[in-house]
Amino acid sequence: MKILYIDCGMGAAGDMLTAALLELLPDPDQFVRKLNALGLPGVEFKKEPSVKCGITGTHISVTVHGEEEESCDHNPDHGTLHAHEHGHDPHEAEHGHHHEHGHHHSGLHDIEHIVREHLPVSEKVKEDVMAVYRLIAEAESQAHGVPVTEIHFHEVGTMDAVADITAVCMLMEEIAPDQVVVSPIHVGSGQVKCAHGILPVPAPATAYILRGVPVYGGSIRGELCTPTGAALLRHFAAKFGDMPVMATQRIGYGMGKKDFEAANCVRVLLGEAADKRDTVAELTCNIDDMTAESIGFAMETLFAAGALEVYTVPVGMKKSRPGVLLCTMCREADKDEMVRLIFKHTTTIGIREQVSNRYTLKRSVETVGTPFGQIRKKVSAGYGTRREKYEYEDLARIARQRGMSIEEVAAQSKAGK
Missing domain, CATH: 3.30.70.1380 (Transcriptional regulatory protein pf0864 domain like)
Structure with a gap:
């Protein structure tokens, strides 16, 4: 069984999870190019090395028309949704983010339109993105005391939120772990200053999302886990707890922007568990x-x-x-x-x-060359058994394009004709 363990000893944010998961891939730069080809208006991902407490990892920044959203506390969490009640000052935002005048605000329906109609990603990724968004929108709704339909998101926040959440969902699809285990989450301590005043840590939306999840504070003052980080962990985690017994194969470090006494990073470990x-x-x-x-x-x-x-x-x-x-x-x-x-x-x-x-058998996805180009192939192995099957969506796409049956595409791909 392929297990992904996410160590949240310094909390989590959307950009930190993106950076950590990128380090598990054989070619992270190629995946960044794939992210930049999503076609999100004005959005650009930038990957750079970062060192925290002597540990080298990756830092990811997301800019929208050259503007990077900044947080007054932990690290910039591009995925944090900035919810506004109708009638509030439209230039104030949650968690201490401040923006220029004149930006547009979007509702959850607008975001769903962007995700479902304009993102060139699989249906699974679209479903994952919207599930994460719904978790955050529900939390923001609870924090504001208004229906989800009245929650609006800042234009810059919308684009980089879609970018961060989509990046993590795409990476999870690419890595395809059989199980995701998340450590107890360090949420930070103290208070965080925002446009509406002083809020306790964890912020109300984060606390709502992490109901029932093992969390803890500590001596580090500040917001270590953001609503977006919390929602991504909540959506993908099969369970929360200690690292399971597994043979680690790859390790990734996703770095935050600020410096603390401890290394400000999310660490991910990908390994195999003998017990399937x-x-x-x-x-x-x-x-x-x-x-x-x-x-x-x-x-x-x-x-x-x-x-x-x-x-x-x-x-x-x-x-x-x-x-x-x-x-x-x-x-x-x-x-x-x-x-x-x-x-x-x-x-x-x-x-x-x-x-x-x-x-269960160990499952993986391989990309193979065929007379029709690159096709994904699902491989299941274990207990002395190995099975292979071409990805249905790839076969169906080729069949539609060439006026063939799915069986013909599969047979010719296997034969290499």
Whole structure:
């Protein structure tokens, strides 16, 4: 099992996570060029070496039309959303960020339009980006005491937020860990000055996102974990705790901008665990009064929220009614969210839970040359077994372009004709 362990001994921010994950790639510069080719208006990623307490790592900056958003406290967190209530001074922002007059403000609907209609990334990355955004928007809504629909984001904050969040989601897709484990998170201590006044650390939005997650303060004064960093960790983590037993293969350091007594960085370790068993929760419920379309929508929603598997089984129910058994498999860390979504999107009044151990093959993605160009190939191996399968989206794209069937594309790619 490929495990990604994220060490948050100095908190986390969007740019620090981006920089750390970049160091795990064989060619980080090529990936930065890929990020700069996303087509986000005026956005530019810059990668540079950085040394903190004698440790060399990577620092990433994101500028929008040459302007880099600055934080008055920890490091500039380009992904932090600056939420405004209607009627507030539009030139004030959360967490101490100050901006020029005349910028445009966007709502969550505008951001979704940018992500879904204009980002040249996979559907998985789009779903991950929007899931992270929803976590932050909900937290900002709670902090302001207004509906999510009334939360607006500053123009500069919007672009670099999309950039940072998208970068991390793309990197997670590229690295493709089987499990993400995050350490207890150092959130900092004291207070942080912002445009609205003095706020406690962690900031209200960060504290809301990290409910139920092990966090701690300490002697370092300042905001170490930002809302964006917290939301990215919350979305991708399968669990929070100590580093698991694994054979480390690659290590990355993502550096913040400020200097402290301790190295201001996020450290990531990518390794293999000998034990390929993990634990999943199986949630089941019986339904006999929903249309097929509604059940299908519920399944899509659960998948989008991170379910490992969702399926239905036809069953006979009381009073001889035909119905379906809806089965959802998820990581234990996602269980509460899955329960909430099942109750929201189905008519069931009860959900059963069973915790199971599962054994999985080691999975990876390779890029191979074919007569049609580069195609991704999924490889699963372990227990003396190896399976290979071309990525469906790549086969489908070529089939559409050339008027061929998917089977023909796959056969010719394998044969090398």
